[in-house]
Amino acid sequence: MIQINNLHHSFKNNNQTINVLKDISFNIEWQNFISIVGPSGCGKTTLVNILAGYLKNNGGEIYINNKKINKPGKDRVIINQENDLFEWMTVEENIKFGAKNKENVDKYLEIVGLTNFKDHYPYQISGGMKKKTAIGRALAAEGDFIIMDEPFSSLDYQYREKIHDELLYIWQKTKKTILLITHDIEEAIYLSNKIIVFSDRPATIKETMEINLGYPRNYKIKNSQGFIELKNKIRELI
């Protein structure tokens, strides 16, 4: 289990203390798909940076399997909003970069559906394929926990729907634990089994809700009564 206890963060700007995160506590059970939604600029990325270990928080602790986290590590691979692939490496080399077992690279290429593109450089593939390469690289590290920071916001709507289904397939096949940060409410409901709603800055947890829509899911679910109700409820909270 991943535990986030009383996380607090603020920074100083022109002698003013700006609170970014306030009293954030939640747990993530293994193999869950959790989303955090909240208004833009509410501090979601700050939370990612703290979870990743890039940023030191002012207060609170993070535990993974009761082990306290204080620096970056392979047990929490981040998939960033921007394109973060090494542009001088092919798709295959990117996935191989952090791979725990180099022999498994082919397997991960197949899972993300890029076997035929393994020798392409990032500039030769589409934005969606770049994201899938990043997912492949994260999977190849063979940690249990993957953090995604608004990974699909740069993709167009149709491709996003397609990659959502692929991500659900990958998640169920690999049994990873995923924390998705997003401002796309529909995306959060469609993918997750639990959603945490953040308030505006300083971010606090407004509500935590279970998404009991069952898996596997397909696009039709978006027209269901339950889905629409959840969507409206979250929209009102933000």
Next chain:
Amino acid sequence: MKKILTFILLITLWQIIFVVLGNDNYILPSPKETFIAFKDVLFSGEIIDHALVSLKRVVVGFLMASFVGIIFALILGYFKKFGEFILPVVEMLRPIPPIAWIPIAILIFGLGDTSAYFIVFLGAFFPIFTNTFFGVISLPKIYSNIALTFETKKMIFLKKILIPFSLPYLFIGLKIGIGMAWMSVIAAELIGAQSGLGYFIQLNRLLLHTDKIIVGMILIGLLGYFLNKIISVLEKSLIPWKK
């Protein structure tokens, strides 16, 4: 086709200027006269020896500058604190043109190869160092963060991330550097050497062989072009990830 047309146009223009200046082969030789002189110095081997000497100087000086410049840039870029000490010195030396070093080079190293190496080195070092250094320090945070997450070892970080990322910047430096190196060697030979293409054109000025001066100049242009071309070809094969 277009290139041939430009070439014909240039020769025609040259011929016109030759006529306008009064058909005087001492002031500006005609294209025909120059071509004859070119054949002469080529078949006598005279110019080939000078060209080879200049090329040797430029290659040696340029390789030394590349080696020192790249190592220096990597170290100063990687250890930022150390860089802050050294950079002001580099910034102070950089505006001094390589030719301004010739007098002191002659005093220290005498007339000959060593002075030329030194001048070429200076000419090539600064663009190579500055561009590579800029590449190293402009590594986006997102890449160093990924390296942290994947618990990348320092040597792997250097080999697989920092150096490949800096390579396009490094090549900008090499391309400017080879041009500077070539200019520097000619300048150095004009003043402080007894051989080389720079010496060749200077000598022919004293002998009033204007046709040979022009031949020397054309050859300097051609060789400079080919040196640049070599770097460009190398760049294309070493950086396949750029469009």
